[in-house]
Amino acid sequence: MESYLLATLTFAGIYALLALGLNVIWGMAGMINLGMAGFFALGAYASALTTTALGLPIAAGVAAAMALAALCGGALSRLTLNLRGDYLAIVTLGFGELIRLIAANEIWLTNGSDGIPGIPGPMRADLTPLQFNALSCALVLTAVAVVWVVAERLRRSPYGRVLRALRDDDVAAAVAGKSVRRFKVQAFALGAGVLGLAGAAYAHFTSYIAPDIFRPLLTIYIFLALTAGGTGNNAGAVLGAALVIAILEGSRFVEPMIPHLNGAQGAALREILIGGTLILVMRLRPQGILAERPPEPERAAQP
Template sequence: MLAYFVAMATYAGFFMILAQGLNLQWGMTGMVNFGVAGFYALGAYSGAILSTRIGIAPELAIALAGVAAGVAGLVVSLLTMRLREDYFAIVTLGFGEIVRLFALNEDWLTEGPRGLRIPARPFDFGLSNAVYSLVYLGVVALVVLVIYAICERIRSGPYGRTLRAIREDDVVAGVLGKNVLRFRVQAFVLGSVFMGVAGALFAHYIQNISPDTFMPMIAIFIWMSVIVGGYGNNKGLLLGAGIVIFILEGSRFLGDFTSIVTSQQLSSIRIILIGIILMAVLRFRPRGLIPEPKFMSEFEKTS
């Protein structure tokens, strides 16, 4: 049972990292990225390939996976940034599918649908499996906290203020002298880096990845996390990601208490439940459970 909770918490950590990346792109800057799964997959596969096929230390491979996803984010954003918002969203969705289909068909590199096994274990000091899973959770938690600190600094600083201005009205931001393209590309790349790191952490945790792990559904779950938690609020995202994982995973236990539904029905009910919660939140708390905080100048009291 404890092992299961540790696993759930670790998964929640991956979702929290992804949600913070998406929040930077969409919640703060207004760029609709439906290709979350693609950046996640790219991070997972590049991390796995670097550590298993090339033999790089897995810790370094995880960091480099972030760089790889960041480069992909740079290319995608530079190619598409001048598109209208809805077209941009379609392109990102396409990108996600390209990555998945590439992984599915390029056997020589990814083992295709058979799945890529990743024997390398990062942060392994010859520990037992039970202790190792705790260590891994600790590492993921640490990454979540570091990214949280980065995102909070951006959100509360002048940089985040300009991102939110661009989100609200990019024309006016430009007229006021803001280089909208620079801010958008930077925010998109940084969000992609986070997603790539999440992917590589996931790959080295699960130790076996296949393309069907990275269906566009992942993007929907991450969007859920950001919308339910509250876009523009980093605390809200952590809560949102936690809730989504709790529903996805926790509802498995429902089967133990009731015999009315089959396990197949149960897995569909989980998805329905997520949809209902999304609708309820949008109806009653359209800005999320913890909305974007109001700005108060730190200089107010002193003057």
């Protein structure tokens, strides 16, 4: 039981990292990114290949994952600067699928749809499964804490204020003398780097990655987490991720309590529960459980 809770908490941590990364890109800077799974995949593959094919330590893999994802995120946002709303959504969705298809078809690099097994985890060989899960949990939660602190400082800083300005009206921000292009590219790269970190964490925790993992369903779960938690609010992102995992996992224990369900009905019920919860949250609290509260503007000193 402890092992399961620790593993679930680790997954919640990975989802939280994804939600935090997405929050920088979408929640703070207002750029919709449906290619989230693509950046997650980039990070996972970068770290997996660095540690298995090149034999470098896990820390190097994680660094490579963040760097590659950030680089691609920056490049993608540079290419799509003039797109917003639906159009940006379509392009980023295409990007996510592109990465998955490359992973499935460039067999020489990624081992195709067989995936990459045997990715090393920190001290995995020396620990029992329970100890390993505890260590992974501690590491991932530490990463969540660090990213949260950084994202929170970002949000409260003048930089975060510019991002909010871009999100709400980028023409006005440009008129106020802010370089819209530079801020957008930076914010996208920063968020993508966090998504890459989540990918690396996933790869080293589960030891196996394959293109099937990076289907758009995951992107939907994370959007759900962020919308339910509160777009633009870092605590909301983490809370939303925890909530999604709690529903995904908690529904396993609800299902056997309902009599006369066959397997397919039970599975369908779980999906209904997830969709229903989102509708409920959106009905009752459209701004998310924790609404965004922009930091109070500093008052000018009284003369």
